[in-house]
Amino acid sequence: MKSFLKLLNFEFNRFFKLYIGIFVCMFIFQIGGTIVSSLLYKKQINKLVNQGAGQNTITEQLEPFGLLDVTYSLYFLGPLFIGLISILFYTFFIWYRDWIGKNTFIYRLLTLPTSRMNVFYAKLATIFITGLGLMAFQLFLMAIQSKVIAFIIPKVYRSDLDLMSVVYHLDITYMLLPTDVTEFIFYQYIGIVVTVVFFTSILIERSYRMIGNVYALLNIGIACLIMLAPLWSATFFGYNYLYGKEVILLVLLSSSIVLILSLVFSHYLINKKVTV
Amino acid sequence: MIEVKNIKKSYGKKQVLNGVSFTADKGEITCLVGINGSGKTTILNAIMNLTPIKSGEILIDGAELTKKTYEKIAYIPDTITMLSSMRIEDAFLFMQDYYTAWNEKRAEDLLTFFKLTKDEKIQHLSKGNKAKVNMILGLALDVDYILMDEPFSGIDIFSREQIADVFTSHLIEDRGVIITTHEIQDIEHLIDQVVLLDDGIVVKQFNAETVREEEGKSIIDVMREVYRP
Amino acid sequence: MSILRMELNSREPVYIQVIRYFKERIASGVLEPGTEIPSRRELANTLKINPNTVQRAYKEMEELGLIHTEGNLPSKVTTNETIIQEVKDALLQDAIISFVSTIETLQIPLNEVIPMLETHYEGGEKDD
DSSP states (O other): OHHHHHHHHHHHHHHHHHHHHHHHHHHHHHHHHHHHHHHHHHHHHHHHHHTTOOHHHHHHHSOOBOHHHHHTSHHHHHHHHHHHHHHHHHHHHHHHTTTSSSSOTHHHHHTSSSOHHHHHHHHHHHHHHHHHHHHHHHHHHHHHHHHHHHHHSOGGGBOOOOHHHHHHHOHHHHHHSOSSHHHHHHHHHHHHHHHHHHHHHHHHHHHHHHHHHHHHHHHHHHHHHHHHHHHHHHHHSOTTSSOHHHHHHHHHHHHHHHHHHHHHHHHHIIIIIOOO | OEEEEEEEEEETTEEEEEEEEEEEOTTOEEEEEOOTTSSHHHHHHHHTTSSOOSEEEEEETTBOOOGGGGGTEEEEOSSOOSOTTSBHHHHHHHHHHHOTTBOHHHHHHHHHHTTOOTTOBGGGSOHHHHHHHHHHHHHTBOOSEEEEEOTTTTSOHHHHHHHHHHHTSTTTTTOEEEEEESOOGGGTTTOSEEEEEETTEEEEEEEHHHHHHHHOOOHHHHHHHHHOO | OOOOOOOOOTTSOHHHHHHHHHHHHHHHTSSOTTOBOOOHHHHHHHHTOOHHHHHHHHHHHHHHTSEEOOTTSOOEEOOOHHHHHHHHHHHHHHHHHHHHHHHHHHTOOHHHHHHHHHHHHHHHHHHO
8 A cells, every 4th residue: 555655656746747737738728718708708898888889789789708608619628628638648658658768667667566556556546636636627727717707797798607507518527527426426437447448458568569459459349348238238128128327337337347357457467468 | 596497488479588497596696698689688577577478487585476576686677777857866765665675875885886976867877877877776775686687788898897896896795696798708707607598598507617617618618619519 | 915906817717816826925925924815805806706706715725724714804824834835835846847848848958948047037036
């Protein structure tokens, strides 16, 4: 446990610079974008005011502006996707960076007097925590964006929605930060299982190299097949055979099977098959 | 004692190790000699469980390797096994953090011996100095066995002399050392056992002094006989 | 004791070369009876040779009575004159044997050799 925490701290520090870079990028683009679009909106209002339009005319002519408008923009979704893709990319890079380059750090990691699975779990936890952190940061940015809009645009022209409603409206944020606690845990759990499957595939490639690429893809395919089996079966047995909740439970079950098999397989690979 | 028993390994169709067997005793320096690509590094990697073997067995003091064995055997590969962004100080801290066998005093002494300072970043070091830091990371562990992969290759003559000095110092005393090389000259008088590899097998294992005494031959003479039939 | 670099022959056991090195110095008096000799570690380090080899040489010299060790103290050169004399004789004998065998192949009679030997020997001494 002690080694795991040390390794987690170590892995996190290695990602830190890049991670902060993502945050800074998101902050600049999202907040900047919000300021600019709010100001542009205000300019439109002012233009109408200068033309002598009254408040009622303006609200009739212009759609009210709010956080929801911001979230559908490129300057919002772009940086968010970049952030998510970076984490996804890092899911692979967190392993490959130890093999590539002149400093073959993998020699050190694999010869530490601790279980090699601690290395695995430390990398897994790093991905999980940074992923979660990214979403938390997004939420924080959205709160700021909402304040920015409130600061620039008078209340009458705004459509004020509370943060959770906005999250609920937007597919991408809803997927990552469901407002319902059970759903939130469910999605996080699936996220962990998917990451473990990726990690196992990386270890397969690192163990079998060329032909390993094929096995790795096969591994991902089989994992998908098992995890989504409850969904296929719904169509197979005919519609409405299972209730939505039952399907969720079955997905939970099939994911757990994939998780356990993947961990057992990874344990075997990292201890017996992996090559530096 | 490290016992390598009939280990086999292939990369695809290419058979790299074709039944390699030898032993390396504590308190002795055993040298694996072979041309590049003769599987020397693979053998060291296999001893450290850093690459799987197809068949055969490797025993360290009569037991198979476990995670605890890494407190008993240190590996010094031919490239430095620390992040290049680290300063030497950070690298020492890392070692201290994970290995109970880490001997900070010894590490500091070695640093002085090699005339290096702690605040230098690994990526800014010359090749020879990187090799020295890499040596320190292995030598400062209080372990019974040390494996070194080509410690003399590609570094300047003065670094080579400094590293060779390590072998006659208390740092190596009573430990078992396995060292690989494709050039024997540097260490001819330093080694006890010689293991000659060719085509994935051990063609000969002998004690250097015994061969000088009984056959009046130098290590190079024996190599000449073996490699040039 | 100052140890100069020793040229090592890679075809002869290193421990024998080390013993010979000591014998020569003891016989010539460079190493006086009772002087401390370096630890095996020091010697290995100076000569760049395996400490196990030095250990073996010291053990052999101990058995020959050339050096002796008390407890953990540094080894010392023997004070036994008989042994030192024996070493001298043995070295002289070795030198003569190799000298004679070289001369023999040239088939030069002894009475011609001796005067030349004398001149060289004296000349050699002047050089020192």
